[in-house]
Amino acid sequence: MTLVHERTSQFLEGGRQERRQIVTPEGVPITVSLADHGARVTAFVIDLFIWLLLTLAIYIPIFSVVGYTGGNRIAVSIALFIGFIVRNMYFVYFELAWRGATPGKRLVGLRVIDRSGGPLQPSAVIARNLTREVEAFIPFGILMTWGKTAQGFVDWEQLSIALWLLFFSALPLINRDRMRGGDLIAGTMLISLPKRALLSDLVEKTAKFIFTEQQLRAYGAFELQVLEELLRRPDSADSTRVLNEVCEKICRKIEWATPVPPNDTAMFLREFYTAERAFLEREQLYGKAREDKFSKPKPLVDPNSD
Amino acid sequence: MTPSVPQIDLPIPHTSIAGKPELVLKSSQFRKGREEGWLELERLVAVVERQGVRSLTLDELQRLPILYRAALSSLSVARTIALDRNLLLYLENLALRAFLAVYGPRVSALTGLREFFRRDLPHAVRTARWHILIAALALLVGTLAGLMLTLQDEAWFSAFVPSGLSGARGPASTRADLLNKEIFAPWPGAVEAFGVFANVLFSHNSLIGIMTFGLGLAVGIPTIMLTIYQGLTLGAFIALHYNRDLTIEFLGWLSIHGATELSALIMFAAGGLVIAEKILFPGLYSRVENLAMHGRLAAQMAVGGILMLFVAAILEGGFRQLVQSTPLRFAIGFGIGALWLAYFCLSGRTERR
Numbered sequence: 023m024t025l026v027h028e029r030t031s032q033f034l035e036g037g038r039q040e041r042r043q044i045v046t047p048e049g050v051p052i053t054v055s056l057a058d059h060g061a062r063v064t065a066f067v068i069d070l071f072i073w074l075l076l077t078l079a080i081y082i083p084i085f086s087v088v089g090y091t092g093g094n095r096i097a098v099s100i101a102l103f104i105g106f107i108v109r110n111m112y113f114v115y116f117e118l119a120w121r122g123a124t125p126g127k128r129l130v131g132l133r134v135i136d137r138s139g140g141p142l143q144p145s146a147v148i149a150r151n152l153t154r155e156v157e158a159f160i161p162f163g164i165l166m167t168w169g170k171t172a173q174g175f176v177d178w179e180q181l182s183i184a185l186w187l188l189f190f191s192a193l194p195l196i197n198r199d200r201m202r203g204g205d206l207i208a209g210t211m212l213i214s215l216p217k218r219a220l221l222s223d224l225v226e227k228t229a230k231f232i233f234t235e236q237q238l239r240a241y242g243a244f245e246l247q248v249l250e251e252l253l254r255r256p257d258s259a260d261s262t263r264v265l266n267e268v269c270e271k272i273c274r275k276i277e278w279a280t281p282v283p284p285n286d287t288a289m290f291l292r293e294f295y296t297a298e299r300a301f302l303e304r305e306q307l308y309g310k311a312r313e314d315k316f317s318k319p320k321p322l323v324d325p326n327s328d
Numbered sequence: 329m330t331p332s333v334p335q336i337d338l339p340i341p342h343t344s345i346a347g348k349p350e351l352v353l354k355s356s357q358f359r360k361g362r363e364e365g366w367l368e369l370e371r372l373v374a375v376v377e378r379q380g381v382r383s384l385t386l387d388e389l390q391r392l393p394i395l396y397r398a399a400l401s402s403l404s405v406a407r408t409i410a411l412d413r414n415l416l417l418y419l420e421n422l423a424l425r426a427f428l429a430v431y432g433p434r435v436s437a438l439t440g441l442r443e444f445f446r447r448d449l450p451h452a453v454r455t456a457r458w459h460i461l462i463a464a465l466a467l468l469v470g471t472l473a474g475l476m477l478t479l480q481d482e483a484w485f486s487a488f489v490p491s492g493l494s495g496a497r498g499p500a501s502t503r504a505d506l507l508n509k510e511i512f513a514p515w516p517g518a519v520e521a522f523g524v525f526a527n528v529l530f531s532h533n534s535l536i537g538i539m540t541f542g543l544g545l546a547v548g549i550p551t552i553m554l555t556i557y558q559g560l561t562l563g564a565f566i567a568l569h570y571n572r573d574l575t576i577e578f579l580g581w582l583s584i585h586g587a588t589e590l591s592a593l594i595m596f597a598a599g600g601l602v603i604a605e606k607i608l609f610p611g612l613y614s615r616v617e618n619l620a621m622h623g624r625l626a627a628q629m630a631v632g633g634i635l636m637l638f639v640a641a642i643l644e645g646g647f648r649q650l651v652q653s654t655p656l657r658f659a660i661g662f663g664i665g666a667l668w669l670a671y672f673c674l675s676g677r678t679e680r681r
Contacts, residue, residue, distance in 0.1 A: 027413040047431070050400045052424050106534075118440065119380070121432035133428060137620060141431040144440040145448060149627030156542030160535060183539070190545065201616075203545055207603060207627060209620025215428075218421040220366065221414045225356045247413040254414065299411050300353050307354070307409060 026313055028053070030247040042199065042211070044139035052139075056200050057132045057212040066158075068126030073112055077105050109159065113151040118144055133215045137199075142210070150204035157203055161187040224253055225299070226292045233294065237276040238301040242314035246298050253291060265291060355410035362402050366419070369395035369426055376429040396426040444628070447676035452628040454672065456598050459605070463597035466552050467590065470559015471566070478567035488557075488564040497565075503572040511574065511581045512652055533589065533637050537596040541603075541630040548604025555597040562590075580654035583661030585644035591668055592636035599629035636668070 028041065040056040081101050116124040122134035122142050134150070136142050164184035194202045205211055252268060255261045269287045272278070272294060282290045302312060372392050375383060384392065403419040410416060453460070477484045482499035489498075497510065536554065543550035569578035603619065603626045610618040643664070651657050 026411070027416045030413055031417070046400065046423075046427050048397065048400055050404055050423070052403075052427065053420055054424060118433050121377075121428055135428065142433045143624065144433055144444070145624040145628060147433065148444075148631060149624050152538070152627055152630055153542050155538050160539070186550075187539075187542075190542065199616075203542065206545070206616060206619055207623030209623060215424065216421075217425075218418045220363070220370075220418045223356055223359060223412065223415075225353055243411050246411055250413050296353070299355070303353060303355055303409060303411055306411070 026243040027247055029313075030244055030251070033244075033248065034251055040200070042213075044135065044137070046139055054135070054213040054215075057214045059194065059200065061130045061132055061214060062194070062200075062212060065124070065126035065130040065132050068129055069113070069124050072125055073109050076112065077101075077108050080104050080108070110151060110155070113154065114147055117142075117147045117151070122147075127212075131214055131216050133213055134210050135213055137205075137209050137211045146208040146210055150208035150210050153202075153204035153207055156187060157191045157193075160184070161191060221254060224250060224292060224295055226289075226296045229293055229297070230286075231290055231293045231297075233276070233297045235301065237278075238298050239312075240275050240315060241298060241302075242312035242317055243302055243306075244314035246295065246302060249291065249295055249298075253288075253295060262287075355406070355412060355415070358402075358405065358409060359412075359415060362398070365395055365398050366402065366422060369399050370422055373422070373425045373429045376432075377425070381429070381432070392426075393430055396423075396430050399423050399426055444631070448628050449632045450672050450675040450677075452625045453595070453632065455625060456602050456629060459598040459601040460594055462601060463551075463555055463594045466555040466597065467559045467562075467594060470556035471563040472559075473556075474560035474563020475567045475570075476563075477560075478564040479570065482568065482571065485564045485568055488560045490561075497568065499568075501568070501572075503574065506569065506572060506574055507577070511577050513649055533592070533641070534634065537593060537633050537637060538630065540593065540596040541599045541626070541633070544600025544603030544626065545607070546604075547608055548601050551597050551600035551604065555593065558593055577654050580657040580661070581648065583665075584648050584651065584657045585640045585661070587661045587665035588636050588643060588668065589640035591665070592633045592640060595629050595633035595636060599626040599633065602626040602629065639664075 040058075041053050042056060043051045043053055045051050081104070084101065084104075113124055117134055120128065123132065127133065134142060134147070136146065161184040164180050190203050193206070194200045199205075199211055201211055249268065252261070252264060255264075265287055266284070269282055269291055272291075273282060305312060368391070372384065372388055372395065375388075376392075381389070399419065400423050403423045406416055406419050474484075474488055478488070485499055486494070497506065536558065540551050540554045543554070565582075566575065566578065569575055602622060606619045606622045606626075607615050613621070643660075647660070648657075651660060
């Protein structure tokens with residue numbers, strides 16, 4: 023089911039946002055939009071940065087106590103160990119405590135959700151973060167040293183492992199739902215969740231202009247919602263110009279006889295919006311929804327049926 | 329008989345109040361009646377998002393699910409009667425945010441961990457017993473192959489064992505070398521022991537283990553290959569010691585941590601095989617759906633594997649060279665193996681609370 027307001031969003035916001043539906047336990051489908059790759063990478067980089075700071079905050083006291091040269095081996099061992107624990111616990115802890123968002127994800131406005139619409143299980147969070155080790159940390163770790171061993175020659179075995187693993191890192195690029203390996207295993211997906219505000223209703227109470235049904239039939243829900251978006255734009259010279267143009271077009275289309283005075287343009291459009299919405303909503307209730315100006319009224323019953 | 333649809337051109341219904349014509353929109357009326365509830369829900373959800381569910385008062389906590397269901401019903405109604413795009417987008421967004429607040433994970437990290445070790449992990453291991461058997465067989469096949477090949481020609485040893493792992497052991501080692509520098513080498517002290525602990529845990533085993541698991545995504549072929557390869561390495565070591573008449577001593581030396589370490593590798597491999605099976609044989613569901621349903625089981629096994637590697641590393645670094653008697657080593661190694669077996673077979677069989 024494609025909803026009209028989603029078509030309008032695509033038209034107004036340009037780029038196609040990938041949308042999916044999840045069904046809540048109450049049985050109501052909710053549309054979610056998938057997180058895009060840029061946002062995912064940004065969130066991951068922020069998290070990496072925080073992880074690095076955290077680990078450093080733990081390393082520095084350890085190195086200053088044990089000494090960098092003397093007990094070097096112990097210090098390095100402890101550091102490696104803590105790094106491992108911190109980076110795995112960091113993601114698991116925050117995705118559980120902050121309901122599917124690490125600090126990075128929260129800043130960018132991303133959430134981890136269960137793909138089928140159920141609650142996010144702790145085991146799913148553990149699963150999707152453990153595979154991160156394979157997808158990101160191991161190949162990056164190897165590539166950081168360019169596969170050089172301590173003796174200085176290139177370790178082809180390690181390099182080939184890294185390249186092989188990078189294929190798995192690229193999984194989000196090649197599947198429809200932009201899931202990485204961890205999402206596949208855990209049954210989760212990453213969505214973007216911006217906050218939206220409820221704006222005031224544009225419906226105009228007093229009606230100075232009266233439109234006939236024939237005139238209102240000129241448009242459909244798509245045009246209505248584009249008009250709504252234009253009316254919601256903040257006042258500026260540019261928006262006034264656009265409104266004037268739109269007003270002119272509408273007058274021509276519906277054959278509005280008397281010219282609208284320039285001061286009344288906004289008023290006229292709001293009233294037209296109100297009347298058009300009242301008409302279209304009523305039609306929709308009667309099962310005669312008009313998607314856009316091209317849609318033909320569908321006969322309720324097939325004329326060939328008897 | 330079909331009722332004909334009358335096409336009547338009616339003017340839009342205007343109700344006249346005080347002479348001025350006024351339009352009544354059902355969607356506007358609908359919004360007016362419910363707006364307050366939505367805004368209240370939005371406020372509660374914002375609090376939950378910022379500070380967690382615990383920061384709500386008892387009253388608010390009771391209101392949250394009621395308001396959430398009301399918002400869901402508003403959304404369903406709005407979809408059929410309203411054409412206000414802002415309203416529809418707002419309600420979808422609010423319903424989703426409220427849904428995530430109401431159905432968020434509600435287990436604290438501590439309770440989650442306890443339940444995990446008490447029930448989930450042993451249960452996962454019991455469920456995946458056939459995968460464990462296959463992984464163990466793969467390891468066994470690798471070991472036998474490594475053993476046979478290296479027995480015939482010790483040159484195979486360097487092919488099977490990476491230089492980092494062999495630690496100066498190889499075809500050139502003598503019996504005395506192996507006895508004094510490896511099997512009965514003196515305990516090097518806490519500092520060195522810890523170094524071995526961390527090195528073994530992080531440079532090799534966990535890498536191999538997690539890779540064995542993760543590569544189950546590639547329908548399990550790399551998983552089986554890596555497991556067989558682990559067996560080859562093990563077999564090559566056994567052959568090296570067999571040729572120098574040290575088999576029993578070596579097995580004792582190995583068992584003290586090996587019983588745990590090899591089980592951990594088998595756990596990782598079995599986890600990878602669970603993933604592979606769910607991709608290869610999806611049954612009634614799509615491959616991705618099926619994987620989502622069973623992937624958690626696999627991940628639980630991998631977490632178990634990490635836990636076991638941890639224990640193995642402590643045993644290897646700390647205790648192996650402290651105990652210098654072969655029978656005692658066997659006793660410890662198999663004793664710990666038996667403990668693992670008992671844990672996985674017996675724990676968490678009672679009903680969940």
